[in-house]
Amino acid sequence: MRFCVVGAGFSGAVLARVLADAGHSIVVVDERAHVAGNCHSERDARTGVMTHVYGPHIFHTSDERVWSFIQRFGTMRPYLHQVRAITGGAVYSLPVNLLTINQFFRTTMGPDDARAFIAAKAEAMAEPANFEEQALSMIGTELYEAFFRGYTRKQWGLEPTELPASILKRLPLRFNYDDRYFAHKYQAIPADGYTRIVDAMLQAPGIEVRLKTAHETLDEPFAHVFYTGPIDRYFDFTHGRLGYRTLDFEVFRKSGDYQGAAVINYCDENVPFTRITEHKHFAPWDSQEIDGTICYREFSRACGPNDIPYYPIRQAREERMLDTYVQRARATAGVSFLGRLGSYRYLDMDVTIGEALDAAQHVLACLSEGRAIPAFFVEPLQQAPAATARAA
Numbered sequence: 001m002r003f004c005v006v007g008a009g010f011s012g013a014v015l016a017r018v019l020a021d022a023g024h025s026i027v028v029v030d031e032r033a034h035v036a037g038n039c040h041s042e043r044d045a046r047t048g049v050m051t052h053v054y055g056p057h058i059f060h061t062s063d064e065r066v067w068s069f070i071q072r073f074g075t076m077r078p079y080l081h082q083v084r085a086i087t088g089g090a091v092y093s094l095p096v097n098l099l100t101i102n103q104f105f106r107t108t109m110g111p112d113d114a115r116a117f118i119a120a121k122a123e124a125m126a127e128p129a130n131f132e133e134q135a136l137s138m139i140g141t142e143l144y145e146a147f148f149r150g151y152t153r154k155q156w157g158l159e160p161t162e163l164p165a166s167i168l169k170r171l172p173l174r175f176n177y178d179d180r181y182f183a184h185k186y187q188a189i190p191a192d193g194y195t196r197i198v199d200a201m202l203q204a205p206g207i208e209v210r211l212k213t214a215h216e217t218l219d220e221p222f223a224h225v226f227y228t229g230p231i232d233r234y235f236d237f238t239h240g241r242l243g244y245r246t247l248d249f250e251v252f253r254k255s256g257d258y259q260g261a262a263v264i265n266y267c268d269e270n271v272p273f274t275r276i277t278e279h280k281h282f283a284p285w286d287s288q289e290i291d292g293t294i295c296y297r298e299f300s301r302a303c304g305p306n307d308i309p310y311y312p313i314r315q316a317r318e319e320r321m322l323d324t325y326v327q328r329a330r331a332t333a334g335v336s337f338l339g340r341l342g343s344y345r346y347l348d349m350d351v352t353i354g355e356a357l358d359a360a361q362h363v364l365a366c367l368s369e370g371r372a373i374p375a376f377f378v379e380p381l382q383q384a385p386a387a388t389a390r391a392a
């Protein structure tokens with residue numbers, strides 16, 4: 001059958017590839033000039049550094065199926081992500097671990113003493129109802145105010161009391177010197193960038209890719225449309241715009257090594273940006289030969305109509321609006337929604353790929369059994385498991 005996939009990010013590319021491998025023909029459209037969606041990476045023309053154009057992307061998963069799938073399309077090089085955080089004029093390591101605790105409190109505790117020390121600072125709470133309560137019940141006031149309060153207000157433009165506890169649950173608290181940002185079994189970055197991987201995924205008989213093509217400009221029949229763009233956009237924002245945060249990147253180039261690490265967070269609220277990313281550190285395998293360096297100073301703000309939507313803000317207003325769009329979608333024949341924009345959820349890449357693989361199997365089963373293809377393959381009204389799975 002002939003299908004249309006809107007969006008050439010991981011969601012669209014994975015789905016298109018599995019359907020093509022099963023013998024179907026697929027037109028993949030993306031309004032951007034490149035594939036890979038927000039994971040797009042390209043070499044900076046001036047420095048030669050492989051740059052994560054829409055912000056830093058580190059691949060991490062414990063899902064064997066996802067890990068073997070992505071490796072079919074390119075070489076993944078091991079990369080261990082470590083994050084530094086500047087607060088109150090000093091540099092620490094994140095997520096909060098024994099080094100952070102000992103440096104911050106100027107102590108030399110071992111794991112058991114540190115655990116008891118933090119437990120004494122933490123506020124006992126049966127069920128933390130929001131980000132702030134989660135933080136206070138996990139690490140107490142001093143660490144919360146130094147590392148999380150200001151950064152979170154900058155990042156989300158909301159009071160931490162207005163945010164769900166699940167956002168903080170992405171980060172672990174460790175009473176040892178393990179400072180890996182992610183704890184997944186496989187952590188890697190594509191040797192030649194994400195875009196090469198997605199390009200390879202889309203190289204298959206049966207797949208036609210049309211870039212710089214918005215779905216709205218298409219005028220041809222398809223057996224079904226798989227839409228990985230924003231669900232509110234599909235319905236012309238008739239019920240309002242779902243809220244997102246967008247990011248502005250202030251790009252600067254230097255020679256040598258600017259900050260000595262891939263990512264440094266700036267937690268103080270009086271510093272207007274949230275973090276600086278130095279892209280060459282994501283590819284230590286080729287940065288030795290590269291002298292120049294490119295950095296992104298990252299600012300977060302409310303997403304306007306012409307901005308790129310990055311982080312969904314799932315406040316009560318959005319939940320209600322999403323519910324209306326979900327009902328519209330369920331009542332609309334011939335289209336399914338998936339991916340981070342289609343289901344309005346924060347999704348890491350591995351979860352995105354896993355959900356697209358599941359969706360493709362679901363579609364193939366529907367086709368072989370003569371059932372209708374559903375509007376969704378996951379329940380969009382429930383936040384993604386990824387929101388809490390990172391610390392696993």
Ligand code: FAD
Pocket residue numbers: 006007008009010011012029030031032036037038039054055056057058059060213214215216228229230233247310311338339340341347348349350352
């Ligand atoms: P997208 O990548 O957004 O792709 C959707 C595509 O659809 C876009 O290319 C868009 O142009 C196109 N499109 C939309 N509407 C239309 C239309 N009407 N017509 C034509 N084209 C359209 N994940 C990790 O695992 N590790 C990380 O370190 C990590 N870092 C991140 C950092 C940031 C700042 C952000 C915002 C996300 C990060 N992620 C990370 C998550 C990752 O970006 C997503 O998992 C992934 O991009 C989701 O892929 P997708 O295909 O669903 O969406």
Ligand code: UDP
Pocket residue numbers: 085094147148149151152155167168170171265266267
């Ligand atoms: N966070 C923070 N300070 C930091 C890092 C993270 O306050 O230095 C908070 C922030 O609210 C962020 C959340 O913890 O959204 C989860 O962190 P993660 O690294 O998953 O952030 P994201 O993927 O949202 O950038």
